[in-house]
Amino acid sequence: MESISTEQLSPGAVRVRVAYSGLNYKDALAITGRGAIMRSYPRVAGIDLSGVIESSEDPAWRPGERVLATGAGLGEWLDGGLAEYARLPAEALVPLPAGLTLLEAMALGTAGFTAALALRRMLENHQDPAQGPIAVSGASGGVGGIALLLLKQAGFQTAAITGKPEAAPQLQELGADEVIDRGQLDLGAKPLEKAIWGGAVDNLGGEVLTYLTRTVKPWGNIACIGLAQSATLATTVMPLILRGVSLLGIHSVQVPRPWRLALWEQLAGPWRPQRLEQRIVRAVIGLEQVPQAARELVAGQARGRYVVRLAGDL
Ligand SMILES: NC(=O)c1ccc[n+]([C@@H]2O[C@H](COP(=O)([O-])OP(=O)(O)OC[C@H]3O[C@@H](n4cnc5c(N)ncnc54)[C@H](OP(=O)(O)O)[C@@H]3O)[C@@H](O)[C@H]2O)c1
Structure with missing residues (x-):
């Protein structure tokens, strides 16, 4: 200092x-x-x-x-x-x-502002609770936690993807309806896997973001926020052109x-x-x-x- x-x-x-x-x-x-x-x-x-x-x-x-x-x-x-x-x-x-x-x-700070920006962009692009649950990665962190709170209050079902499954009680308190151990996630390999998520908020980049592009349902939005795991994104155009999935850039x-x-x-x-x-x-x-x-x-x-x-x- x-x-x-x-x-x-x-x-x-x-x-x-x-x-x-x-x-x-x-x-x-x-x-x-x-x-x-x-x-x-x-x-x-x-x-x-x-x-x-x-x-x-x-x-x-x-x-x-x-x-x-x-x-x-x-x-x-x-x-x-x-x-x-x-x-x-x-x-x-x-x-x-x-x-x-x-x-x-x-x-709230930058984390809250960024989570709010993500929610705003998703809503503007017609994300609707009826499309299904929103997966939030990096859920135990600042952006992830506030995203869970905001999504829940906005009427969405949410799934927290975390490397800390032991933090499940806190994540549920923030509004997670489901807590998924990142280590147990079946990431798949095909350009399109079974569609399960209405949309997603991603703080990690890399293989988790790639997984989300494979598994978001038709017309769902993925808010791309962070790179806590990796700055890479290995995907194909298939989710975009065969499911109408949108990858929304979030820049705070x-x-x-x-x-x-x-x-x-x-x-x-x-x-x-x-x-x-x-x-x-x-x-x-x-x-x-x-x-x-x-x-x-x-x-x-x-x-x-x-x-x-x-x-x-x-
Ligand atoms: N686009 C923008 O404008 C913007 C604004 C704010 C933040 N961000 C980015 O969003 C991400 C989250 O920011 P934050 O402030 O919420 O961070 P944070 O409080 O430090 O939380 C990051 C979370 O990511 C997960 N994680 C997984 N692998 C990790 C790794 N190798 N190193 C660190 N964390 C890892 C952890 O959650 P689990 O254990 O639950 O998986 C961790 O709690 C960062 O990449 C940050 O740079 C971007």
Whole structure:
């Protein structure tokens, strides 16, 4: 950990006192050096934050306003949320929606925003509960867990695909109707296997994503979010042209601002997960615990979300 002055932070019109930052898989890749996340060094890590405006050279923001930021370059080409202060461009910030505390905003954080973006894209592409259950991979992690919550609340049956079958009680508590041990999954080999899933939310990539393309029913959607296992996808055009399956790209960093604002309002309102903090937050930790927590995440040991306390409740 190092002390730097706010003048050393990447340029931005708005100075934010950081309350909390979520710890995401991408942060873990950056912090452990396992992934090329930061575009240049030195860089303050942390792809999301919640906090209070301290000063602003942009008339869009006033001191004292509560805000959050996810993606938008934080922790990549802008200094991020794992520090007491952040200096950000005005357009990177979102007003904290009514109905969410600063802690709840980061309990959701990038993971919640990404899961909501996936659900939005699936619904826009006509995903319907009557098509059948939605398979969620990487279910014990941040995105997977919140995806289970949101899908369940939206009326879908869900199946959690996990490497931690012992976490079944927690996954059921999040809304999983079925828990599938990833190690026992019959991945199949043919371009099309028996169609069982109405749709899917995938956090892993690689062979699990390939399996999902083989087993999603006609007109189902697969939201492609992550690469926790692999960046590869070996499939054929068959699911697309013989079943009308759609592979939806989910990208949470550079999102059109109107979508960003609307999704946060939705997450704080009609889609707000009940008992959000209890069900999603594994622990609220201090900065000194971040390296160890990051090592856990890259080792696939995530269970829910770590939230990092900077100033805490402001
Ligand atoms: N597209 C976007 O904009 C976007 C936004 C956010 C996140 N993501 C990506 O989505 C994925 C999930 O992110 P997250 O923040 O939810 O991560 P996380 O909290 O660390 O959870 C990842 C989960 O993936 C599973 N997993 C399987 N193999 C793994 C491995 N070799 N290493 C690590 N995890 C493994 C584990 O669940 P089980 O044991 O239950 O299988 C783990 O709990 C990541 O790949 C992340 O980069 C993408």
